[in-house]
Amino acid sequence: MKFNKWTMGLAAVGVVSLASAARADEKVSVVNTALSNTTLSGYVDTAMQWNPGSQNGGYTPGSRGAYADGVGKQDGFNLNLIDLALDKPLTEDSWAAGYHVELNFGQDAINGYNSSFNSGVYGGYFNSNYGIRQAYVALRTPVGNSAIDWKVGVWDTIIGYESNSDPLNPNYTRSYGYTMEPTTETGILGTYKINDMFSVSAGVANLAGTSANNVTGRAAMESQKAYMGSFAFTAPDNWGWAKGTTVNAGIIDGVDSKGAGLGGTFAGSTSFYAGATVPTPLTALKVGAAFDYLDMHNAHHGGGNSDGSQWVAGVYASFQVNDKLSFNGRAEHEAINNSGTTLDEFTATASYKLWANVLSRVELRWDHTEHYTGFDNSAYNLSGTSIHDNAYLLALNLIYQF
DSSP, X not given: OOOOHHHHHHHHTTSSOHHHHHHHHHHHHHHHHHHTTOEEEEEEEEEEEEOOSSOTTSOOTTOOOSSTTOTTOTTEEEEEEEEEEEEEOOOSSTTOEEEEEEEEESTTOOOSSOOOSTTGGGOOOOOSSEEEEEEEEEEEEEETTEEEEEEXXXXXXXXXXXXXXXXXXXXXXXXXXXXXXXOEEEEEEEEEEOSSSEEEEEEEESOSSOOGGGGTSOOOOGGGOEEEEEEEEEOOGGGGGGTTOEEEEEEEEEEEGGGTTXXXXXXXXXXXXXXXXXXXXXXXXXXXXEEEEEEEEEEEETTEEEEEEEEEEEEEEEEEOSSSEEEEEEEEEEEETTXXXXXXXXXXXXXXXXXXXXXXXXXXXXXXXXXXXXXXXXXXXXXXXXXXXXXXXXXXXXXEEO
């Protein structure tokens, strides 16, 4: 075995022995072999946000804030998130194994109840500035002509148009649909690729609406597990200009942690989702649509339990001008049935890659409530409802990816 000159020098003066150096070198080799296929990636997400008007005492829609109503980010500079991920992806082997660990630090850390200003009675707090975004063992078992890829641990939810990863979303702010969906599950998920066009997923998790908080918190009973399934379709190349079209749909049903603590009981929850992204004959333009429906059973309202539901319909458009510049738009309508509240939001985002590895975004957003609840809980009219029916946001978002 060869030793470098520093090891030989230390051995000569009796600081180390060659035998111990050999054993240490063997251990390092084992570690290097185990980590040889592991990658480190992540991003740093920062923003400057301005909310014009006098409604800053209340809701800041879509701000991804630390609290359920988004308070805490308006008119300020914000470190949204630091994301760090260690990943050993599955190889092409029939019995491949790997892992994924992803940690969040910052105001938007995903570890706690899902945050939603427009799902107020179900909302809660994100964890305090840190969180386990994902942490799972990845396994593959061959089945027929394909295989099932498993995730066991904490993993991102299987439904939704938008991602938990900020750089992957077309806009800086979150959609209404995202705020009413589960964000993260703790359980087991299997995905089976039928062919190049179709794949299906199914899983069992602790709670339907929880993030990774139940890793250290509530371990639900057998009767309180969440069950879920989804399918995905990708159009083949022979579809012409429509090649690459994606269609996704899924259902998550179970007990929802967002109902916990509100009267001391868990609420039943069923989330339905369907979405699609479609290229157009104009190569630079893509359009999308998403529909979310949340049905809450025995939810806590005004001191008692009752059923409630809400739904969101949204449309998206993306225009890629060149390799650096793109424009993204989103429009949504939401109806919250138990309160009679209806809301609309319109978001326009310009993205430009001025620096290497940096995503730069400027965003304008307008939220409007048509009935009942406004956006300022600090100013009320004589009837006791909020007096501001509109909320505005202007933001500059910078994300460095590595």
